[in-house]
Amino acid sequence: GAVVSQHPSRVICKSGTSVKIECRSLDFQATTMFWYRQFPKQSLMLMATSNEGSKATYEQGVEKDKFLINHASLTLSTLTVTSAHPEDSSFYICSARDFGQGYTFGSGTRLTVV
């Protein structure tokens, strides 16, 4: 079946630094990828939709200058958390969509900003 690889699984960074999270579709081409954020005991909240070769579409309330998304190829989307602060600590999950296979999720990235 379809596999989405998300890396890193855990990252700890200092406040003020930037962190990049990668999401790769390993055996299919993903024209559309989604980035979610999950707070403890909360829903997964859609942050943005990433379309290959075009700008990402951000959900209301998500700062596009803080959460930079790049989808430069059909198999890779990246989320960069810029100038991270402790309140950015969360669980980030990507999902890739291929019209033949539905939605496949990565295993998530636990970001801790200290």
Add this chain to the structure above:
Amino acid sequence: GNSVTQMEGPVTLSEEAFLTINCTYTATGYPSLFWYVQYPGEGLQLLLKATKADDKGSNKGFEATYRKETTSFHLEKGSVQVSDSAVYFCALLAGGGADGLTFGKGTHLIIQP
């Protein structure tokens, strides 16, 4: 807007017990409905889905029926196993599918031997 409400956890059951996890939704149009499962340390996996009213999704002994009249998609299993311990998310996809999924908060299920 779209929303999904599911019962809060944790839900603790004994092995072989009957399971119901309630899920109700609010959406415009005719959404597709999903149940995802997240085992410890792993990503989300699609458990089952239903794309129109009265459809029943089923997989691994789990079932859920799309009830438009009650806007519900309750997850059921007749006899749970310890290996079913996980977090279960109800989700919907509205519109033409161009958007991401809308998730419920998740229900942590604990099955005791």
